[in-house]
Amino acid sequence: MHIAFIGMGGMGQPMALNLLAAGHELAVWNRSKEPTQEPVARGARACRAPDDVGTADVLISMLADDDVTHSVVVESGALAALKSGAVWINMATVSVAFTQRMAQLCSDRQLRYVAAPVLGRVDVAAAGQLNILAAGEEATLDEVQPLFDVLGKQTWRFGELPEQAAAVKLAANFMLASAIETMGESAALVEAWGVGKGEFLNMMTSTLFSAPAYKNYGAMIAEDRYQPAGFTMKLGLKDVRLAQQAAESRNVPMGIAGVLRDSYLDALAHGDEKLDWAALATVSARRSGQKK
Amino acid sequence: MHIAFIGMGGMGQPMALNLLAAGHELAVWNRSKEPTQEPVARGARACRAPDDVGTADVLISMLADDDVTHSVVVESGALAALKSGAVWINMATVSVAFTQRMAQLCSDRQLRYVAAPVLGRVDVAAAGQLNILAAGEEATLDEVQPLFDVLGKQTWRFGELPEQAAAVKLAANFMLASAIETMGESAALVEAWGVGKGEFLNMMTSTLFSAPAYKNYGAMIAEDRYQPAGFTMKLGLKDVRLAQQAAESRNVPMGIAGVLRDSYLDALAHGDEKLDWAALATVSARRSGQKK
Amino acid sequence: MHIAFIGMGGMGQPMALNLLAAGHELAVWNRSKEPTQEPVARGARACRAPDDVGTADVLISMLADDDVTHSVVVESGALAALKSGAVWINMATVSVAFTQRMAQLCSDRQLRYVAAPVLGRVDVAAAGQLNILAAGEEATLDEVQPLFDVLGKQTWRFGELPEQAAAVKLAANFMLASAIETMGESAALVEAWGVGKGEFLNMMTSTLFSAPAYKNYGAMIAEDRYQPAGFTMKLGLKDVRLAQQAAESRNVPMGIAGVLRDSYLDALAHGDEKLDWAALATVSARRSGQKK
Amino acid sequence: MHIAFIGMGGMGQPMALNLLAAGHELAVWNRSKEPTQEPVARGARACRAPDDVGTADVLISMLADDDVTHSVVVESGALAALKSGAVWINMATVSVAFTQRMAQLCSDRQLRYVAAPVLGRVDVAAAGQLNILAAGEEATLDEVQPLFDVLGKQTWRFGELPEQAAAVKLAANFMLASAIETMGESAALVEAWGVGKGEFLNMMTSTLFSAPAYKNYGAMIAEDRYQPAGFTMKLGLKDVRLAQQAAESRNVPMGIAGVLRDSYLDALAHGDEKLDWAALATVSARRSGQKK
Structure with missing residues (x-):
């Protein structure tokens, strides 16, 4: 061929x-x-x-x-x-x-x-x-x-229909972004009570969440290791936006997508556009005053 | 002893x-x-x-x-x-x-x-x-x-400090609830484009999200199987509320937790309080008109 | 008597x-x-x-x-x-x-x-x-x-029933908090495009929004005048929480209330608990990088 | 000329x-x-x-x-x-x-x-x-x-710069949409406690919120009068989307805008696209089970 x-x-x-x-x-x-x-x-x-x-x-x-x-x-x-x-x-x-x-x-x-x-x-x-x-x-x-x-x-x-694969791919990336944001919010919660996010995420990704997506991004979040970027914050926002557009054209409300969008914008407004999209997890830390 | x-x-x-x-x-x-x-x-x-x-x-x-x-x-x-x-x-x-x-x-x-x-x-x-x-x-x-x-x-x-374990447990349940809501929103998105949620969730939980939490709840969502309840919607809401309270007392904003709370209330308002908390995933389907 | x-x-x-x-x-x-x-x-x-x-x-x-x-x-x-x-x-x-x-x-x-x-x-x-x-x-x-x-x-x-007046009062305070947050988000939007928030809010509160609530809080936001506090941020959060509790016990989702709660927590995490609750409007400015 | x-x-x-x-x-x-x-x-x-x-x-x-x-x-x-x-x-x-x-x-x-x-x-x-x-x-x-x-x-x-007026207009429409959603959420809250939304909105728009925007839309919401449409739901969603785009291109998170977007989609998914955009207020009633 x-x-x-x-x-x-x-x-x-x-x-x-x-x-x-x-x-x-x-x-x-x-x-x-x-x-x-x-x-x-x-x-x-x-x-x-x-x-x-x-x-x-x-x-x-x-x-x-x-x-x-x-x-x-x-x-x-x-x-x-x-x-x-x-x-x-x-x-x-x-x-x-x-x-x-x-x-x-x-x-x-x-x-x-x-x-x-x-x-x-x-x-x-x-x-x-x-x-x-x-x-x-x-x-x-x-x-x-x-x-x-x-x-x-x-x-x-x-x-x-080719758009069906496009929709699936956007849903997959949405799930990844949601997993990252969820780990970020959880990490901020346990850190606020004096538990290291690394200990928490290690436990979670060794048990109920022992999947590649969580292990990979969980380790990056635990170590605050967002460079070099495998996939940038800017691209993460782009894909969330595409998921929202795909949802909007079929009248599907996606509450978590709205949260993700705002978290990405918050991060970009603070200069993080070139970091790996796992840096989405830092937004909760900043909002809660744990990170300057 | x-x-x-x-x-x-x-x-x-x-x-x-x-x-x-x-x-x-x-x-x-x-x-x-x-x-x-x-x-x-x-x-x-x-x-x-x-x-x-x-x-x-x-x-x-x-x-x-x-x-x-x-x-x-x-x-x-x-x-x-x-x-x-x-x-x-x-x-x-x-x-x-x-x-x-x-x-x-x-x-x-x-x-x-x-x-x-x-x-x-x-x-x-x-x-x-x-x-x-x-x-x-x-x-x-x-x-x-x-x-x-x-x-x-x-x-x-x-x-x-005993409260550290309490905070960790609430964060863990928050992550589960978020995973369920995320699958619900994703399922509504792909269904809106004609892709069966079962096919989508099977692929996701066989690849990047091949963790017990996703496999277990993903299968329930794929099959709309919410009874008998292993853990009810009402208890799910209770734990999200406890996570929010733990977060609030330390000034931690948790955007996804707010979305979860509203989805639980939406479900309870529609009579689903005794279903398994995985039924949270049906809220996106109802809001987008896919389910009456 | x-x-x-x-x-x-x-x-x-x-x-x-x-x-x-x-x-x-x-x-x-x-x-x-x-x-x-x-x-x-x-x-x-x-x-x-x-x-x-x-x-x-x-x-x-x-x-x-x-x-x-x-x-x-x-x-x-x-x-x-x-x-x-x-x-x-x-x-x-x-x-x-x-x-x-x-x-x-x-x-x-x-x-x-x-x-x-x-x-x-x-x-x-x-x-x-x-x-x-x-x-x-x-x-x-x-x-x-x-x-x-x-x-x-x-x-x-x-x-x-006495609780009916309590619910009305909480709904009223929710409307005020929402008006403040809405002005804060709008102000961040126009400022991002180089329009002074004072000019914008003056126009809005002179026309479609010429109500006491908007004129009063709009002027405070325009001038960044949050002290002395007529009603503190901490009390603002308390009332939003009470509105959420009143809503939760009757299964009423309130999406904006969730946003308000997180904005208050963000502000408290940044030391603003004693400011007037109109300072809620500063959260959007900080999140968008307009205010350090 | x-x-x-x-x-x-x-x-x-x-x-x-x-x-x-x-x-x-x-x-x-x-x-x-x-x-x-x-x-x-x-x-x-x-x-x-x-x-x-x-x-x-x-x-x-x-x-x-x-x-x-x-x-x-x-x-x-x-x-x-x-x-x-x-x-x-x-x-x-x-x-x-x-x-x-x-x-x-x-x-x-x-x-x-x-x-x-x-x-x-x-x-x-x-x-x-x-x-x-x-x-x-x-x-x-x-x-x-x-x-x-x-x-x-x-x-x-x-x-x-011409775009400054465009941004102001989108911010104004965002404020209107937020006012409508806020009245809708408040109305659902008080109705859940047995207070007529008309009584509540009449009081609010006669006192703190006695502005044209609130009086006009408040009366429509009180009477569930959404036809004929002065401005349709579909156009309301369009303007919220334009506000979000204007915000996104300058990294401004707008939490309430995300809520509005989802409420509009929920309404459109339920066939309300030709109603007046004040019908946004009905979404909270439906989500809380007050309206079928």
Whole structure:
């Protein structure tokens, strides 16, 4: 299968390398050139521009957000350069509204659109152990499943409409943000009574909450270790906002999402935009006067 | 060690049976008589009244809340009947303010107070696998540790002040309630986009959130299975309120706690007070018009 | 009518003076003696203790909260000293639960209980221009109406059950706190875009919001003038808590009340407990980084 | 002064008629033709299309939202048809981000942009008694002040940057929505204790809250009178969202705005989108089980 892969960021590059290692023919593009060097060294063709996708059967994009994806894939002409019947797999976290528009656009152009955002950070991507949240026409999903099998350890299908996977991914990130805020509020409560947050979180994440999300973020919160950022506060706010938009367009009130939004804004107003999004947990400490 | 155990409810009775099985001499009391029959059949002495605690070295109480504990242990004369130097281990979930008052009362009467609320439901208590959250003077904790070793699989110590364990327990229940509400809001979001909440929650609790709390409550939410109640909505609200009170007395804002409180009230206003507290997750569905 | 008036605080003393000026026979008591001097100089009898209420037909109390009222009126023996058929008019802001208990207590003792909390600060009390929010048996209200006519410009009756007036008063204070928080959030929003909050609030309180509550608190917020406190932050939080309790016991979710509670706690955690409760408006400024 | 007035809706038409009555030369346009008949009957010229603005010195637009304004004023060519130095006065409620973009666009094209949203509904517009919230270059504001004097009773200037007036208008609508929600929560509280919401709101809006906003909406809430809608729930949500966006782009947490958003969504999910936005007050009644 001829694949064009656009977006060699922290996630995209190791994913592309895995596809190369599995024997796929790959053309790659990235805004800055440096991240394409390793894939090219391992046999990928470097695209001169996004629209130099050649005869790709599948275009995979892994870009920052709606706007960047639109600019690089649509406005640049990459989509227009695809041959009829090709598949665009968007693996980034984008809005449901954007997903709906892109699915329509592909349909209008005799292309097929698959939404396949992922769970997992850079190391998980490198290990080919992502959880892939996919939605699109079943036959198309079957067709690209071999690629998902290279990139992830499991593919979860959520329906025929690409926006369904987008909604699932936003709900997943909402759950993570809520877990972080919840640990932050709990930590502030026990600290106020003289119990170390580390002791508390260690107990919780060793018992009822012994899940990767809690263990990972719980340890960061216990140690106040928010740099380097695996995923920034600014991106955390963006994803909460996208979850709220997805909810708003279907009249779903989400009380905790509103709390998260305000906590993120509080943190950004205090200069924390580049910290890891686990730093959301520091807002309760500051509000309660435990941290200056 | 001579032990008096007051409160043979769903949790208390199996705990008492475990102590008997481990060879401890036990006197038991319960408001209604039926639950004391099995412990008595296994060798416990039945107290005629709470103040018939005899020469107990240790009084363990496992009662519903602050008021019941005060009524049964203090007003009934049980505490006054203890000999000087005896230890009262309160294993129920009570308020930090009540804990502080009881610790002071014991201190005034040459008694020793230990707060040791637990994590785990009835089956876990029966298996002697509770997580015990203890606070009190270190020497006293050392002294009663053999009892904890019978009742639980692990004892976590949180300080010399009994209220520290009370605060930890309330923070733990807050985290559970937040997890339930978070799953409820997420479920409403994905359902609004046509994704089954069961599929979504199965994926989440198989991956990032593969912890007992999420697996257990996630399955109940997925199946709308809220009866029989392991822990009722009414008790859920009570514990959120206690967490808020503990937070308020130390000036800790907890945004999510406010959301939880309102969701519980919404549910109670709709007649759900006897359902399992996982039914908190249905509030988002009702508010978004997905459930009548 | 023989009146005993307990509580010569900022509100109580001018109210007592107005009753004296209207020709009523008055016995007064206050924990500290100084505030009773002026009423005594104008003809009031000084009680030696709360239970020295003599032959009073009516006992009026104006005390800080539930606990002080219980201590001074009930525990001290004042209530027990009243003759059968006497009326206790509680004009303070207390909880609905306390109001219910006091009404029951009076009923048990052949006394009559009237709840009559007021709207208006010290200067309004001095001018006899209070708005009196009354509830109790209609015949009793008719009987004491002449006293209300001296103390206030208007009496609003809200039912036969004293707790109804208590609930109304708590709802009124909730509306005030919400107005303050709303102005605080709005002020932070416009300031963030370079518009002076004073200009904004002046416009709003000159047009759609030209009400005493907004003009008064709007001016304080515009000028950051929170001292001397007419009503402290600590009392503001107390009243929001009482409103939440009144709501909780009837299963009424109040989303804004939750926001208010957290804002108060945030302010108290930053040392503002003695400021006027209008300082609630500063929390949004601090959270958004506009104020250090 | 030659004026082109685009948007003959409920607000725009009476405003245009007032300008005609004051002797101004007017060209009018509206998507549907009927609303232009009365202005034309009174001497206005009917534009064939938005770009038929002729030699207008001033273009006034009063359109539904960002998108309609962009479509009718920018995409249609109206703006491009204006002569250099002309002034575009946008009197609608639009986002701050859109306001910034339009101001830049005008600046690029040697046009001048004034933001002048208004407070007041249709009857106030007809009476020429609007409050006009203006921002733009001072000299330009001076130049168009005579028009504002015809349309409103007072013009409030908030700075040289048009977005400042946009932010003020959104803050004003936020304050209105908060007042409605606050009355709704209070009404649910007192009703839960058996006090009629009408009695309560009448007292409040006759005393501390005797402002037009409270009297107007308080009466609607007291009577459950939400039709015909002066301003719909859907538009209410839109404006809260715009306030949240304006706040988010400057890192301002607004706790009450989050509550409002969820209340609106709850109402829309229950089919109330066409009711007057005062129907926000019914959400608390429904959540507390007082209304089915």
